Amino acid sequence: MPVAPSPLHVMAGVLRRHDGQVLITERPAGKHLGGCWEFPGGKLDPGEAPRDGLARELHEELGIRLVAAEPMLALPWRYDSKELLLDTWLVVAWQGAPQSLEQQALEWVMPADLAPERLAPADREILRHLLGS
Ligand SMILES: Nc1nc2c([nH]c(=O)n2[C@H]2C[C@H](O)[C@@H](COP(=O)(O)OP(=O)(O)OP(=O)(O)O)O2)c(=O)[nH]1
Ligand SMILES: [Mg+2]
Known part of the structure; x- marks a missing residue:
């Protein structure tokens, strides 16, 4: 029997400054959802702990060191081509x-x-969550 591929575990970090502003980044044209804005992050490596993967992606993409973060919303999502778990953390210190x-x-x-x-469509849920909290 075919085995359904397990969802891709994607980390996303909502960097929130003291003034309430959050950081969004634009996905490059040509990638999946190119031109959409998202929260920085990316795919977890096999065997990697979520916090470590988040810290790695934020370092690779933004050059920052993660200091304090907590899980905010684990969002299962399906796009046409793929199924993912968007593991979203609130990042309050870096x-x-x-x-x-x-x-x-x-x-x-x-x-x-x-x-x-x-x-990106999944991130509209994250935004809703941010506006309600
Ligand atoms: N990082 C991130 N990905 C998101 C968000 N919202 C959302 O739908 N996604 C989707 C887009 C992609 O299909 C997937 C992330 O995959 P990706 O390929 O961009 O991950 P990556 O940063 O590891 O990229 P790469 O090294 O493979 O180029 O999750 C979000 O807020 N942040
Ligand atoms: Mg990325």
């Missing part, structure tokens, strides 16, 4: 200023000012 190390555009926004249509 070292260094986020830089665009992969040529991705970065933007700090107040969640209340963010138009949901700009985001």
